[in-house]
Amino acid sequence: MKISYRWLSRHVDLTGLSPQELANDLTLHTAEVEGLHAFAPVLERVVVGHVLERAKHPDADKLSVCRVEVGPAGVAGEALQIVCGAPNVAAGQRVAVALAGTELPGDVKIKKSKIRGVESNGMICSERELGLGDEHNGIWVLPEAATIGRPVLASAPAFGASGIAGALDWVIEIDNKSLTHRPDLWGHRGFAREVHAIRAAALRPLDLELGALAQRARTGQPFDLRVDSPACLRYLALELDGVANGRSPDWLRFLLLAVGQRPIDLLVDLSNFVMLDLGQPNHVFDRRNLPRRSIEVRMARPHERLTTLDGIARDLGPDDLLICSGDAPVALAGVMGGDACKVAPDTSSILLEVASFQPAVVRRTAQRLALRTDASARFEKNLAPTLAGEAVAHFARLLAELQPEVRATSLADAGAWTDPARTLPLRPARVRALLGCEIPDARIEEILTRLGLGVVKRTSGEWDVRIPAIRATKDLTIEQDLVEEIGRIVGYAAIPERPLVAPLTPAPRDERRELVRALQDRLSGTHAFHETLSYSFLPEPLAAQLGVLGDPCVEVVNPVAEGWQRVRRGVATSLLGLLEPNLRHAPVVQLYEVGKGYQPERANAHGEPLELHELALLCAQPRPASGARHDEGALPRAKAIVEDLLRVAGRPVRTWITPHEASAAHGLPATLPPWVHPKRCALACGEQAGVVLASLAELDPRVARALGVASDVAIASLWIDALLTAPRTPVHYEPLPKFPGTRLDVAMSMPAELPAARVEQAIRGAGKELVRRLRLFDLYEGEKAGPGRKSLAYTVELVAEGRTLAEKDTQRFLERLAREAEALGGELRRA
Structure with a gap:
């Protein structure tokens, strides 16, 4: 997240607060600031020049030779000869000149040179060469009032209302991971509220009322809007006529550039501005390109496709939410608009979309399509539906200020949403107890009020704190959240340090931890195994290679990546996924992992899947040569290691039985995982008949080929829960025999x-x-x-x-x- 100091000053009074002090305040009270830098410092190194003459280059039709006056910045006050390739350069212009030795964005260093045989002593710059936009078809022509020879930034007053002063800015950078729990901080208005709470700086009012706009928009024909999916909580559609698209004013362009946004045109820039101002994404359709004068929000149908704004045709699935006009998809809800209805330079009538979508739906679509956007990042944070109405009003007001002739012809608002605002109880005495310092009630009330929270005192010593919608969706939900808000605004440095006083009691003995640690030490030490730590998810390609796609499994509703929704049934499958990558680096691989597998068909009374605590190990080595000893293969080695581990656990192997024998004699399931060799597998039993402590198997050759593995591979699993419940075998010490045998x-x-x-x-x-x-x-x-x-x-x-x-x-x-x-x-x- 990038925050512009100048942008922030539009919302809150920053008088007397330097960018450095602001960054420090945010670090101490809100979120860690990762960086602070000046925006467009190149304008302090580029000077204002006056083109005295322009002549045709003697050896190039598209080049001009210019004499440019740069005042005291030149050599002995003389004009410089500069070769320029811009078609719009002309005598009499004020231009931005990079003299020899100047460094431009992109590590471009200007030096004296000869261009097609003519000496050039600098560069007349375009906006793109200065990092101020994409305009590169011509040079940047400055106002005539700009002072010749002075830095361009020093000539800011000469630009008047065009906004060059906006280039004098500072940018604060905060990592997005620090803001994931704060949906209200994904726009400048949210940080302005933070500054108001921390410094008591005056918060400038912002007209975000939707009522007056809705009243004006009722004069037109009602717009047909239908929401057919609960994944869309609220959808607002505003029709605007009389729009004149074109270049954005400089103040808007510079603000967007400061936070890393590329200016495009007025409508797109204004849409991005509203998103970065309030934190609410929105989208602008060219209304003449909509197939019908209607919008339907629905889930995608089989085999539907949409070409998005990046020009890529994307295949859609039933989990994707679409914005449609008639029957044609025109946008991928919460992620990106469609290419067919984007605005153009001659757009004069638009439809503004501002909506609120279910975070999980947007996240799944963005992940599946590998299409993370600024919009999807914000929708994933669970934005309040009320913010959509404020964003509509904000966009309409800003556009009206720039183009008073714009008319709102209709406004439609649909969706089954409720205001998430809530009331939480708060006990001031509890605040003082949890924070460990004395904070007067008046100070607590002042902080809550500055945070935008309403306070109603009750006679019982408890307060009712009204949480606004923008803080209620996932941020402030319990009393402790309010205590934390008070603590961070007070400042944790202001809380007095106290020595920790607590009784020293030994930790309770954890037999499970001791057993697992003993097995880990044995494997890592004596047997030279490497421990792995894998996700509990099983990617679909690996599941297909192992032949377990048809097995019952727990599925994650919102997976971390496309194809990772399956949860593993056992830890051994995770080791098999690591086998081939490790064999690329060594012919012998010995891995183990301690974790859990999840089996939904053996759920408890609450429907929770059975969790199997397992230590899985894998041995892989080159296949033994013909005639080798029987114990040189991976399977005998794994068997010996399992027997050693069970001795360490105090539950030595009593007997090895086949899965068929286990089923016939003890009623245990005889079903084998598809990756197990059906003739080379066994179960280890302890002193209690029918209690399986471990399993051992060779990898099925067909699965090995699917994994791209030619090695001899054995896999074993020790069942931690079974080991803990099985009785330990007493250790008997016997003297050496007295008689020969x-x-x-x-x-x-x-x-x-x-x-x-x-x-x-x-x-x-x-x-x-x-x-x-x-x-x-x-x-x-x-x-x-x-x-x-x-x-x-x-x-x-x-x-x-x-x-x-x-x-x-x-x-x-x-x-x-x-x-x-x-x-x-x-x-x-x-x-």
Whole structure:
């Protein structure tokens, strides 16, 4: 937001208040000022010249050679020779001359040079070269009263009512993010009210009454206006005849230039001026280009298109609000007007639109079309519907002052709106208690009154504070808001400092935080993982690649960007979205994230989706070469890491089961996400049967191809809530065995679909209490294993407590293991 000091002085008396003091006041009481700079300082470096002679350039038809008198600014008072290409330069003119050494906007430095063989000692400037507008077809001709040789800015009195003095200005810059909660501060009038409240400076009255204008406009034929969508709260349409469009007066042009607006013509400039003056966007239609003498406000229909003022044909959707004349769209509500009905130099009859739209509707359209405008930025802040009526009156009054012959022929006002003004209770004693300083009641009342808030005292010690519409939409809603207003106007520096006195109590133990921190430390430290922090949203392109577009999900009504309305069901999908970008930089990627997933089909009694607190991790590495060890892939590595994390959590894995087994034995859902490999996934269970603590899966090859990934990828999730509710497994410390044991290798041929965890259960069951350690050291699934078969080889350590194992103990173990293997559809082979 840019604020012009001169513009502000139109609303409030700034006598005795310098731009620097004003910027300081706003920083301390309203919002941080990011910058303060003078406007058009180049006019202090450019001097007034007098063209004595103009002659044709000897070697160029479009160039002129001029002798220009610049008084004491020249060398020894002599006239300078300057080559000029403007068609309108003529002898006798007063012109703006940039002498050699002068710097112009755009880092242009003027120096003596030869142009087509003729020496030139400066430049006769156009408005565009001075940064004062877009006019560049000719030089800037100054009034004859301008003093030759003096800086152009010093000659301001010579311009009289044309307004060159408006170039003597200062511009205050405030970042928009500091004003998002203040809809009233998106125009100069709002900042004028702030200065009035801070400094008690006189606020100049502004005639914004709509009644007199409406009375004059009733003489014409009523205008057909219909609002067919609740997204439009209020719509005013004012018809004006007898308009003469053209160049804006200099005072208006300079004010717009100071705040970064490019002057175009009177009607467009006046529209922008009203927006920047009051904070209310508006739009001017050339009435002769409207298809009908009617306006309809409605949502867009399928396949509708509109070419906006920037010349781009835009495809519209059902969430876009349109302004239509007849059946044809003529503007994108709250964002930008249509190209077909824009004003032209010969426009003489206009329709002024001033409206109030739902902020979310405007924001969605602006984001979807990537078309953020000054208008949409203001509508997103929830402007009061009453401001629309004030803006209509303001525009009509300003235009009438410039062109008294303009006539208002009709005024239409439609929409189901209510005045948002409200009354809030306030207790002066509460103000003093919250701010921590003594502020008399009279001072509190004075501040509220200067802020434009009405005060009615009650005998009970409470006041009723009337909040005007412009502060009621999203700003002042509770008593604490009023206390904050009083505090900032008083000045926080005026509140005495007091030492903080409070009992030191230890923070309550948070088991969830301790568990998550322990898992994070283990992953980041021991396993060298990188932690990520992602949005909870799942972009549609990624959802399509993962195959989850059809899954139920929570959708955001007002997404941060187009295609980001889906909320993720689990954290793992966010990691998959980061996979391919990270693989561009390293062949091995190890990521994890702690967050939440949201599942609407498992909502609670209040309709709120189930929130799953999850730690998801991802391992990606080059695919193992043929013949590599079975544990060199991403899936075995992820499995080992999950088992280690569950040991750290005090809930070690009791068994791994398949989703099908979980469904058959425990009634758990067997549905797998589309990105999970259906044959290479498992669930980790703890001591309690049927309680799943973690899941593990390999990425489905089809999804990997969709993501553009050729690596070996495994994904795992630890369910934090399940870990917290599962009982901790007691830690037992056992002494080393006193008697020697036996170590043997066993190999078994098993069905390919049988999980290794079932095989390990069989080995432990065969050994009973003798099995001390068990390790899989080989897995073979080649042709020699047989169709539908695999071979698993384990090292088994048998130890008996209180005695040395005999050969018969080993034989009995192998006999029992052979029977267990047969029961599983396999056979035992000694390795």
